Amino acid sequence: MQYPNLDDIGRRPQQYWNVDGLPEVIMGLLWMLWGGAWLFGETLPHDWRWNLYWMFTPLVLVLTGCAAVWATKWLKARYTFPRTGYVDWKEPSRATRLAAGGLALVTAMILVTILRAGGDARQHTAPVLGVILSLAFVVASIRQRAPHLLALAGVALALGVALGSVGGGWTTANWLFVWLGAASAVVGVVRLARFIRKHPRPSLGEA
Amino acid sequence: MTDLDRVIHEPGRLLIVALLAAVKEADFLWIQRESELTKGNLSSHLSKLEEAGYVEIEKTYRGKVPLTLLRLTRHGKAAFDSYRRSMNGLLARTAARP
Numbered sequence: 174m175q176y177p178n179l180d181d182i183g184r185r186p187q188q189y190w191n192v193d194g195l196p197e198v199i200m201g202l203l204w205m206l207w208g209g210a211w212l213f214g215e216t217l218p219h220d221w222r223w224n225l226y227w228m229f230t231p232l233v234l235v236l237t238g239c240a241a242v243w244a245t246k247w248l249k250a251r252y253t254f255p256r257t258g259y260v261d262w263k264e265p266s267r268a269t270r271l272a273a274g275g276l277a278l279v280t281a282m283i284l285v286t287i288l289r290a291g292g293d294a295r296q297h298t299a300p301v302l303g304v305i306l307s308l309a310f311v312v313a314s315i316r317q318r319a320p321h322l323l324a325l326a327g328v329a330l331a332l333g334v335a336l337g338s339v340g341g342g343w344t345t346a347n348w349l350f351v352w353l354g355a356a357s358a359v360v361g362v363v364r365l366a367r368f369i370r371k372h373p374r375p376s377l378g379e380a
Numbered sequence: 381m382t383d384l385d386r387v388i389h390e391p392g393r394l395l396i397v398a399l400l401a402a403v404k405e406a407d408f409l410w411i412q413r414e415s416e417l418t419k420g421n422l423s424s425h426l427s428k429l430e431e432a433g434y435v436e437i438e439k440t441y442r443g444k445v446p447l448t449l450l451r452l453t454r455h456g457k458a459a460f461d462s463y464r465r466s467m468n469g470l471l472a473r474t475a476a477r478p
Contacts, residue, residue, distance in 0.1 A: 176391050179464065182398040185414055255445070258410025260403050375409075 184318070186262055191319045193253045194364025199245045201358030207234055208350030215344065252365075256372040280305050288343055295342035299349050303333010306353065321360060328356045384470075387432045388463045392417055393425045397434060397460050400452040408448035426450065434459055 190196060210230055217223045250259075265273070287294050287301060310326035313319065332352050336345040388394055395415045400406065412422050429435040434456030438449040452460070 177395045177398060179394075179398050182395065183402045185399060186403045189410070189414075254407075255442075258413055259407040259442075259447070259449075260410050261405045263402070263404050 184316070186260055188317050188319070189257075189260055190262065191317050191322075192257065193249070193368040194361040194366075195245055195248050195253065197325075197357045197361030198365060199241050199248075199361075201354040201356070201361055203237060203241045204350045204354030204357065206237060206354075208347040208354060210234060211347045212344065212351070252369065255374050256369075276309075284346070296337060296340045298337075298342050299339075299345040300333045300337035302346050302349055303329050303331075303337070306349075307333070321364065325353070325357055325360060329353055332356075383466050385459055385463050385466075387428060387434065388459060390425075392421065393429055394463075396422070396425055396429065397452065397456060400435065400450060401457060401460050405449050405451040408450065411450060429456070432456075432459075 210233075214223075214226050214230060217226055254260075283301060283305070284298065287298050307326040307329040310322045310329060314322035314326065329349075332349050336349050336352075339345055388397055392415070395417075396411060399411055399414055408422070412419065415422065417425070426435060426437060430437055433453060436451050436453050438451075440447050440449060
């Protein structure tokens, strides 16, 4: 038996998170919900309905973000763990949380700057968001050794460029979320179906 | 070389300990899949690691399905960290030799 590569082994749990397609399904549905909620809100007349909708929707959207992690773990407990084993992942380190928070903040600042600039700059919202999401998928693909995420990186980039040519600022950015979410959910469902086919549930007593 | 922990140094056990060091806890099935060890081989290595106080084994149930949960003890984590440091030092000394 060869001596194991300890760095490689340290990354295995992270790769296992992506083994079944469930994170892509949940992330895709979440993005569709987020994009759809903003797009729907923009169609409301500017009266009490607008006020009521925007009073609660941001909070609901934040809560759905938290619920997504819970839902992914619940589905994994139901479909993944009985087939390929149970893992309780470690919480991300403080440095990882800070890096993720910093990146989200920088992204938000870039988008706010573009949107506040108005005029032609607003047309770049979707392409810029597409590039940022595409880069995030590339990094995740390398870190988790998940080549299918490169396909989503390509979709994010292509959608960003395509929607950028249509123009429309924040509205097109939300359409980007909706379409990219749909692509992610489709990729996830295909991978989940393949995973379930490849790994039948072991009979009682094998876990 | 004499500084190296013989319990962890065996490749199969090193693999198990390294896998458990990367998670809070995992079950027998996941460790078996990731290590590609046979059930018997894995059980034997786990017994040795449990004897050394490096691994905690909890037999439980998920519904009606028996489940063997495995986690690294604090002692096991310290032993693994110490092993990594010793190994890195050894490799650094070897690389520095003319």
